[in-house]
Each structure stands twice: as C-alpha cells, then as structure tokens.
Amino acid sequence: MTEQSGVITIHQMRLHRCEGCLAACGRERRAALSSTPRPLIRTKLLKRARRNPYSPPHATTKEHFPAKMAESAPPTPPDNNAPPMPWFGMDIGGTLTKLVYFEPRETNRRELDKETEVLKNIRRYLTRNSAYGKTGRRDVHLQMENVTIRGRRGTLHFIRFPTSEVGAFLQLARSKGMADLVNTIYATGGGAYKFEEDFIKEVNMRLSKMDELDALIAGVLYVDSMNPRECYYWAPPDEQPVHQLPSDTPPYLEAALSQYVRKPYDFSCPYPFLLVNIGSGVSLLVVNGPDNYYRVSGTSLGGGTFLGLCCLLTGCSSFEEAISLAASGDNTTVDKLVRDIYGGDYARFGLPGDLVASSFGQMCSADRRAKVSREDLARATLVTITNNIGSIARLCACNERVERVVFCGNFLRVNPLSMKLLSYAMSYWSRGALKALFLEHEGYFGAVGCLLHLDAENHKKLRNRTPPTGDAAHADR
C-alpha cells in the first residue's frame, strides 16, 4: 500500500511547526507562566495558536504547561488501582483499526522497581518507529504531548492499520511479549465484537468493550479540550458568503476550491452540534451535551463506498492513490450538469448550470466512456459521495435546528477536496446559516474515547468544564 507517512505534506508541516515551537519558544512560555490569566480576546486567541498546542484552552496558567512542572516534580505516586502499563485504546472499524498508545512521561516508584524489559521494548518499538510491518503507520504529526490520564502525564501516539491485518497485529503483539503484560484492552468499533475470540485465543487478551458512538463523542470532546487547534473550518480568505445567486459559478473547479484556506475555530462552547462521522459508512449524531446525544441518521454511502468504487473504476489500490487521482480529475466529463440538461441555469428554483444534476449521468454514452480518464472517474466518485453526505448532513441539521456541523472520520484524511466541497455545500445550500467544521485528529476519536475509560472520573470533570462567558468564546465565529 502506498502511504504518505514518509512525505511531509503542507498539512503536516503546519503541525510540525507548532510542535517545533513547543521546543523552541521557551521565553514565550516562561512569560506566559508569569502572566495572570485573563479572559481571552481575539489577539489572545491568535497568541494561543503559537503556544503549547495541546494544553487545555481554558485551564489555569499552571495547567497550560504541565510539562514544565513535571521537570521538578517527584516521581508520580503509585495508583494501586490503575491498570498496569502499557495503556492502549483501540477502535477496530470496518476498514481501519486505530490504536492510541499512552507513553508515560515519568515512571512511578512501583514501575521503577518492576518495569520489565518487555515493557521498555514495547515502548521503544512503538515510539521509535513510524511504520510497523507493511501496513501499520504511526501518524507522527498528530502526536499529543503533555496529556494527563489517570494522574499520569505523557504523550499520546496515534497508530493505524487495516482491519484486514488484525491477525498480523495479534502475531506481532505475541512476538513482542505484549500478551504477558496486558490482559485487558479497552476497545470499540464493530471489530471489538467480531474479533473478541481471536484476541483471547491468540494472545489471551480480553477486550473491555465500549460503544463506538459513546467513545467517539468522549474522544472528540477530550481532544478538542486538549488542543486549541483541533477544530477548524475552510473558507475563502475574505470570508465572503459563498455564491448565492444562480448566476454565480459554484466552485467545483480546482481553481476556485484552491482559494479556500483553513482557519482555526474556537469550539469551546460546542453544544448543540451535528457530528458526522465518515468512516466506511456514515453516522450522524445530534450532540446536546457530553452524555446527551442521539444517532439521527446514517448512510451506507461512505468512505468505504468511495474507496470500493474507485478501486473498481480506476484500478487504484489504495486510498492515497484514489485521492491523488481525484485531485487531478474533472468530474464534469462524468456527471451530467444542470447546463447539460437546460443549456444554462434552472433559475426558477435556484439551480446553477454548473450544478451536478445527475452524478455519473454522462456515463451511459459509449463515446463518453471511451474518453473518460481514471482521474475524472475518481473525481466524480469523490464528488458524488461527498455531496451526498453533505446533502444528508444539511437536511439533518435543518430538521434538528443545529447550526454547526462537525465532520470527522478517516475519509477526510489527506482529503482537503472533500472538506472544501462540504464547506461550500453547507454554506451555499443553507444561505450561510450552517457552518462545516473539521477536526485535526480525524479518525482517532473512538480510540481516544476508549483510553479515557481508564480515567472515567477525571474525564467526566473535564467534559463538564464550564465554558468561558462573554465574546471571547465566539471570537473566531
């Protein structure tokens, strides 16, 4: 499988810059430590983007830089009720398995005595590599420093592999001696049920199962609270409302879409919001509070459909290849547009000529089929799946009277095209009433939610934190 892990994309560079800043901006951090916390105003929010990217956004100044405190702190006192290390959260999905590993920053006294070579080897293996076997990858750019779980400070590492490789993962776990150390893994996703027996049989590990949507929401709220840059949106640089007249051309073409830029969004007052998880299939949830949500709809036309159809139509063999084909294709050679039917706009009902009237509608013609390229087919598949999800999301948001629509799931991985299309569609079809939002850790929230199981009490407090009052919380809106 062709992977992008070895290549630093612009998206990754943005994150690397702020991680680098963590190491480099000591003076700024010391200055921030000595300043009195005040309500955030717009300029403060901008500054916040430059400091520790993973500190809780509205915590006290001390809590902003826990790593600093850790340097002089004594070893963590043992928590005799905490499960022994290593700590993992796992989401075994229909296509990808996500594994979040907590690497403790300091070892407690009990562990100093007892830490085995096996545990050290596991830590070294996971944290020093970014590729495991042929298909396992660590998303180094997503790594979160200075998080606290069950009173332990450390780093979260984000690892994924195809669910079809669960067998190979179990063999690896056995060969690394993991089975001797871990007897329970917190797991979610359909695979936590499907593969439960394999885990017992192969490595004698029990899966403590958590519902995938509970875990997803817990993970979203936690990661967003830890990372002020987690939530963002796409918009034209001038923030002009997107095209609203039938005579305006929708920005389906790369030239228009490439003008969209990514902007941070302050999601500290999140409720209510619609959460659209685009995995193999799609789930849409209305979230009114940390423990108050319902699944309002779903569609089987999701990321799995995009990849499956692309493989069939173009012969591509990986998600990355499908996305890169789509990036250079033109869907208008494949789709039938309103103008192909009307010769222009269908103005009476506000349908611009450039709007797709019928996805793949040109492919009934043998001539057209003979001329179409793999790139065009990939692009049309991407646009079809994305617009359909956008359309369902818009209907649900309107029905449920929710203004903010948060999209997550690995379909959005390395896929800015879909994010821009969704941003455009949400805004255009709602006349600017709906806002599409996106999350940096795209598909890892379920696995993080599982890991939080280890820290249920503290995690509950964090989730129920009171958001700041006043304009500050809305500065980016």
Ligand SMILES: Nc1ncnc2c1ncn2[C@@H]1O[C@H](COP(=O)(O)OP(=O)(O)OP(=O)(O)O)[C@@H](O)[C@H]1O
């Ligand atoms: N390296 C990859 N390999 C395969 N699919 C990928 C990859 N990267 C992104 N994807 C996309 O992400 C989708 C899977 O997303 P995600 O991991 O969020 O869902 P899942 O948990 O596997 O599925 P579900 O939640 O429906 O069980 C794939 O269908 C594909 O569109």
Ligand SMILES: CC(C)(CO)[C@@H](O)C(=O)NCCC(=O)O
């Ligand atoms: C079945 C799940 C929840 C598994 O994650 C997901 O793939 C999904 O929401 N699929 C869509 C099912 C539907 O049509 O509602």
